[in-house]
Amino acid sequence: MNDFIFHNPGKVYFGRNQIENLPNELLKFGKKVLLVYGGGSIKKNGLYDTVTELIHKNGMELFELSGVEPNPRHTTANKGAEICKKEKIDVILAVGGGSTIDCAKGVAAAAVTYDGDVWPLVSGGKWITEALPIIAVLTNAATGSEMDAWAVISNMDTNEKIGLGGSALIPKVAFENPEYSYTLPTYQTACGAFDIFNHVLDNYYLAGDATFDMILDMQEAVMRAVVKWAPIAMKEPENYEARANLMWASSMALNTVLDAGTVHGCACHAMEHELSAYYDITHGHGLAIITPRWLTYILNDETAPAIYRLGVKVFGIKEGLSDKEGAKGAIDALSKFCFETLGLKSTLTELGINDEHFKSMAEHACTGSVITGPKDLTPEDVENIYRMCL
Ligand code: NZQ
Ligand code: ZN
Secondary structure (H helix, E strand, C coil): CCCCCCCCCCEEEECCCCHHHHHHHHHCCCCEEEEEECCCHHHHCCHHHHHHHHHHHCCCEEEEECCCCCCCEHHHHHHHHHHHHHHCCCEEEEEECHHHHHHHHHHHHHHCCCCCCCHHHHHCCCCCCCCCCEEEEECCCCCCCCCCCEEEEEECCCCEEEEEECHHHCCCEEEECHHHHCCCCHHHHHHHHHHHHHHHHHHHHHHHHHCCHHHHHHHHHHHHHHHHHHHHHHHCCCCHHHHHHHHHHHHHHHCCCCCCCCCCCCHHHHHHHHHHHHHCCCHHHHHHHHHHHHHHHHCCCCCHHHHHHHHHHHHCCCCCCCHHHHHHHHHHHHHHHHHHHCCCCCCCHHHCCCHHHHHHHHHHHCCCCCECCCCCECHHHHHHHHHHCC
């Protein structure tokens, strides 16, 4: 077991009637609020009206950055930073899914720099310790951005999608009302669910000896919750219990509670971000296509016991098989979950992706070296895995 520091200062209001606390939390930072949101889902489901009414009623001044794209662009974050500088914004309010919250983080970081450009921060890998405060109202259980220190920003001119991290990027407060995700389309529910699953899986496998039992059990509990509640949320979008379990699972997966000295890996994420950067696909779907192939590729005598354990604890496959046989059963169960239960297309070919850019994507995913993990992946390994996904 490794030593570790746990420090997540994010505050969460969880549940049906918590939004009434929003004005008090915003006013702690000031009266000038930049509302950041996506392509309009919050206007359709009434959340925009709820939030703006609370802001106006409580004497705050409202500015807006709308149209944040899924896979948010650096150019959009820069527009937000320009508003912040010009209007002397006190606090940024992100209302939406991971893309909106990530864009708000990009805005918050860029707004306190001299030229207001987020891209040098992203591409330079700078750890952000200064930024405007962010408050998030979550509408999609998926990325964990509502409680984590990361934002993923895309530059479509250079086909790059890169994480921007920093302690200053953790939202000061997050509002999580499962009802806000009732209007989420089935496809996004499925993709979000698999994103949560994969965040935990990345951690689970790299953990190895550094994990203590309690943490393994907690990780498995979060993955089991996804497997149990995602199909229910897909069939019954207004099932509170299902939406609530997924929403808290989203936060738990990346708020570092499940780290506890383990190493958080990112093999599938590194490979997926290249797909989104080149083809603008939905993150969770890319992960679902890659993950079973990655597990198949890394399956060997060393990794088999952990993969088998996942099958037993999360998918309920039977005990007493050989490690290899059990691990294969686990991968089959995971594939069924992705492509039958969640109903996601199972190949890159079906998403219109061919091998044209695999070589450059693989090299970029490995950032000039290897992707570390249960089995380190070279660019050649990554290219092989992409090919298995066709
Ligand atoms: O843009 P709007 O109109 O709001 O519609 C969105 C968007 O079209 C819609 N949506 C969200 N909530 C809704 C809703 N529609 C109806 N009702 C609701 N309640 O869903 C679509 C997808 O939204 P998006 O925010 O893109 O999804 P998600 O939350 O999955 O975020 C994905 C982004 O986060 C990054 C991904 O790479 C991707 O760019 N990630 C961020 C991470 C982080 N910050 O730590 C980690 C993750 O691994 C991930 O990489
Ligand atoms: Zn993810």
